[in-house]
Amino acid sequence: MRTRLVREAIETIRRQVRDGTFSADADVAEAVRSLAEQRLAEVTSVFYRRVVNAAGIILHTGLGRAPLAGRVLAQIADQMGGYTLLQVDLDQAQRSPRDGRIEQLLILLTGAEAAAVVNNNAAATALVLNALAAGKEVIVSRGQLVEIGGAFRLPEVMAFSGAKLVEVGTTNKTHLRDYENAITENTAAILRVHPSNYKIQGFTSEVPLPELVTLAHANGLLLFDDVGAGSLIDFSRFGFDKEPTLIESVAAGADVVTASGDKLIGASQAGLILGRAALIQKIRKNQFARIVRAGKLTLAALEATLTLFLDEAAALEHVPTLRLMLRPAEQIARQAERICQTVQSACPDATITLQAGWSQIGSGSLPGQNLPTTLVAVSSPHQSAAALANRLRHCPTWVFTRIADERVLIDPRTLLDDDEVILTQALIQVLKAGVSQ
Numbered sequence: 001m002r003t004r005l006v007r008e009a010i011e012t013i014r015r016q017v018r019d020g021t022f023s024a025d026a027d028v029a030e031a032v033r034s035l036a037e038q039r040l041a042e043v044t045s046v047f048y049r050r051v052v053n054a055a056g057i058i059l060h061t062g063l064g065r066a067p068l069a070g071r072v073l074a075q076i077a078d079q080m081g082g083y084t085l086l087q088v089d090l091d092q093a094q095r096s097p098r099d100g101r102i103e104q105l106l107i108l109l110t111g112a113e114a115a116a117v118v119n120n121n122a123a124a125t126a127l128v129l130n131a132l133a134a135g136k137e138v139i140v141s142r143g144q145l146v147e148i149g150g151a152f153r154l155p156e157v158m159a160f161s162g163a164k165l166v167e168v169g170t171t172n173k174t175h176l177r178d179y180e181n182a183i184t185e186n187t188a189a190i191l192r193v194h195p196s197n198y199k200i201q202g203f204t205s206e207v208p209l210p211e212l213v214t215l216a217h218a219n220g221l222l223l224f225d226d227v228g229a230g231s232l233i234d235f236s237r238f239g240f241d242k243e244p245t246l247i248e249s250v251a252a253g254a255d256v257v258t259a260s261g262d263k264l265i266g267a268s269q270a271g272l273i274l275g276r277a278a279l280i281q282k283i284r285k286n287q288f289a290r291i292v293r294a295g296k297l298t299l300a301a302l303e304a305t306l307t308l309f310l311d312e313a314a315a316l317e318h319v320p321t322l323r324l325m326l327r328p329a330e331q332i333a334r335q336a337e338r339i340c341q342t343v344q345s346a347c348p349d350a351t352i353t354l355q356a357g358w359s360q361i362g363s364g365s366l367p368g369q370n371l372p373t374t375l376v377a378v379s380s381p382h383q384s385a386a387a388l389a390n391r392l393r394h395c396p397t398w399v400f401t402r403i404a405d406e407r408v409l410i411d412p413r414t415l416l417d418d419d420e421v422i423l424t425q426a427l428i429q430v431l432k433a434g435v436s437q
């Protein structure tokens with residue numbers, strides 16, 4: 001590998017000599033060595049590193065969505081260093097489904113008859129449509145034809161799955177009769193999609209899930225519900241707007257429910273599929289299920305996280321996503337105050353103020369629900385906000401912030417464990433670096 005890096009460096013220097021960009025009095029051997037060393041440092045550094053999320057977006061797609069709970073990590077670390085039980089039936093020494101354990105947990109937690117796990121929710125949706133509706137029509141409201149970050153676009157997922165999309169209603173209003181009028185002998189299902197990352201407000205209406213279930217079943221159709229964020233806890237108890245939970249969707253009679261594992265469940269990236277036993281069996285037998293199956297790391301993280309939900313208090317205490325959502329406002333305000341004081345006393349010429357603001361859940365979960373927070377706004381007479389934010393991203397532990405009105409905004413809500421110390425040190429360092437220029 002080192003020889004290859006040196007050869008690469010020699011090639012680069014040769015090119016520079018040919019184009020005349022290599023300075024005539026520079027030492028060629030030294031230039032090659034320095035270039036090769038720089039590349040070596042790059043390739044040996046960790047890319048999937050720990051960073052500080054001071055942007056206040058809890059499920060930040062660019063920063064890996066849900067951080068895993070410490071307990072979950074401890075369990076996985078112990079398991080993954082050795083052979084692990086994955087696909088053996090202890091009594092018969094035969095293969096059992098690798099997600100059988102997760103299925104048991106999901107049945108307990110949601111009341112579903114059966115369940116399966118795949119790579120992510122996009123795969124879950126495509127798999128369900130292919131296994132249960134390929135070559136048939138599936139009715140979707142125009143208000144629910146969503147695009148979700150990372151290029152999940154419902155019409156395209158449907159086309160890929162082989163199901164035929166039948167759009168009904170309008171962007172803002174869809175009525176039960178719109179669905180009713182679209183049913184033909186070729187219809188297999190009605191699909192409800194939780195609009196996740198946006199909200200239609202004003203003159204709007206969507207048909208409630210129980211009414212869609214009744215209509216589907218009266219016509220011999222299936223009802224698929226893509227819940228998206230996949231909450232197992234009703235957050236309206238804590239003052240959030242009412243959002244569908246997996247439990248409610250199952251109870252309303254949806255035949256198949258799909259959700260992400262790394263949104264409001266706060267586990268690893270996964271697609272959860274809940275449903276009636278005969279349908280889940282059909283889904284498991286579909287070739288696509290093998291193509292998008294989950295790996296052992298994913299399953300181990302899911303098992304450990306879902307186990308926490310068996311005791312809701314434990315989930316609320318240990319699952320970072322939930323803990324950050326429910327952080328008390330006063331606790332965030334105190335932390336903002338501490339950061340402000342520490343940085344201000346080290347950097348007296350910086351302007352550091354506290355201001356009321358909003359955190360976001362992110363990843364299209366609980367759209368439109370902004371969480372009140374206290375922001376630390378930082379500006380420097382020596383450098384622009386963009387330069388400050390850029391320097392913060394290049395500190396030894398990368399720090400991610402927001403910028404508004406020429407100020408860097410720090411939202412303490414998404415700081416975990418030792419992040420506060422790392423953040424204040426990074427801020428002091430970059431503010432001072434600006435002065436010395």
Ligand SMILES: *Cc1c(COP(=O)(O)O)cnc(C)c1O
Pocket residue numbers: 120121122123148150152193194195196197226227228229259260261270271363364
């Ligand atoms: C997030 C989301 C998806 C995509 O889920 P991934 O796990 O990211 O593949 C699909 N549908 C809805 C409604 C979502 O919110």
